[in-house]
Amino acid sequence: MKITSVILHYIQMKLKNPFTNSFSTVKDRHFIIVEAITEDGATGWGECVAFNQPWYTEETIHTCSYLLKDLLIPSIIGRQIDHPNELESIFAQVRRNPMAKSALEGALWDLYAQKRGLSLSKALGGQKKQVEAGISIGLKKNDEELYSAIDKSLTQGYKRIKLKIKPGQDISLISKVRRRYPDIAIMADANSAYTLADLDLLRELDQYDLMMIEQPLAYNDLYEHALLQKELKTKICLDESIQSAHDALQAIRFGSCRVINLKIGRVGGLSESIKILKLCEDEGVDVWCGGMIETGISRAHTIALASMKAVNLPGDISSTQNYWHRDITAPEVVVSNGYIDTPTSPGLGFDIDRDALEAFTMHKERFHA
Ligand SMILES: O=C(O)CCC(=O)C1=CC=C[C@@H](O)[C@@H]1C(=O)O
Ligand SMILES: [Mg+2]
Structure with a gap:
């Protein structure tokens, strides 16, 4: 072409x-x-x-x-x-x-x-007819707002809930949520808000049965995450630190993480994403597809990527309705019982x-x- x-x-x-x-x-x-x-x-x-x-x-x-x-x-x-x-x-x-x-x-x-x-999913080598959807919930003004966002997400069937944490809104927030919802799949994302000086606090998070903790330490670090992972039962997931397949290789070999949040934009595109998926599959590392508070176009790319076999956990792929009154693609991205249908028409599968x-x-x- x-x-x-x-x-x-x-x-x-x-x-x-x-x-x-x-x-x-x-x-x-x-x-x-x-x-x-x-x-x-x-x-x-x-x-x-x-x-x-x-x-x-x-x-x-x-x-x-x-x-x-x-x-x-x-x-x-x-x-x-x-x-x-x-x-x-x-x-x-x-x-x-x-x-x-x-x-x-x-x-x-x-x-x-x-x-x-071919659909984008098929062109990439994707096989799943449906992809598992999780949701990311930002920090809220108070507990009531947070609980109401969680309740809404559970009603909509999301497969797991990601909660944002930061110093001052971490143990207290996670412990309250865990007490109120003893059995739901939750994880925490810190967006690099901690350092190794917070080791005791991060260790405390181990008791709340989190699926993983995402990017606790510096946005460009692999070494200290490896030290931290040795101290925690909870899996560390890397987001910001992984900007290429080579970063992913180093993170896996250093033991910096046990899970990767794969965002297409952050790693330079779909071709690089496929390399990372292959690596995760070969090395037995969990991987899921993250989002960027994006439009239906980027969501369509993400859904196609998430349809690949190596993606083994629900991603941050919430519905159009979660962020937008109106999107630039049609039909809307719809999450039903925690799943999104992988489009089958040629290309993105969304107009x-x-x-x-x-x-x-x-x-x-x-x-x-
Ligand atoms: O697109 C989505 O639904 C996921 C949004 C989300 O959690 C994030 C997007 C971009 C930056 C962060 O705030 C956060 C993340 O770190 O994953
Ligand atoms: Mg993140």
Whole structure:
């Protein structure tokens, strides 16, 4: 296939409710939606999931915009590309910056799947007809709000609940939730809010039967997580620390984690994600697909990835209704009894709602061969 033009749609979407974690409260989301068009007139879609500020990883929507416009789009436009795997060497001129690369790579995977008449799931090698959905619940103003969010998630059938924690809202929060809900599957995500000086506190979490604790220590650390994992019964899951298959290899070999939260954007795209899944399968490490408070486009990529056999735990793949009044894809992502059906039609399996896309668009930029 040959990409003859790319349109970047800069959009802004307001969340139904603010989402708070240890470092930030997200109220509205800016995305760059990538529309890539081939010489045959086919259209593929990708999404840049970076945040406005670099509190999660170092990338932002602005750094991604610069890289897409000045380096990544020019490197592929007008060029014959037979398989999205070829992008790894084409993008090698840019070190790191996985979210920028992933935004464009996702559109090429969509095109590649369409061209072969396959769903994205099948094009990746996915086998599951349905994927297991978990939900991520942000920090709340008080216990009542937290319990009501948990109750709602349980009614909707989510397979596991992820709770955000931070210093001052950790043992107290988890112990109360565990007392009130003795049998539910819960895990905690700290977004790097602790250090090894908090070892005693982190050890205390062992008594609450958490499925795992996600990214307790520094966003770029592997060494101290390995020391911590030796001290804990609870499995450590890494999120921010894993930005490539090589990071995943090091983390597994060092013993820094027993679980990986695989986010397509954070690791540079679907091709790199597949390498990580293969590694996890070979090494017997648990893995699930995370989300980025994203639109239906990125969710569609994530659902396709989660349909692969190596993904063995429910992901952060909540329904459209969880974050948005209106999404830019149709139909909505629906979670039913804790499952999402893997789409079977060619490509993403979701249509782009052009009216919604236009309604959220702040500006667009076009690039031609
Ligand atoms: O998209 C989703 O539903 C998951 C959201 C979520 O939990 C996160 C998204 C992005 C940054 C964090 O706040 C958090 C995470 O760390 O996994
Ligand atoms: Mg996380």
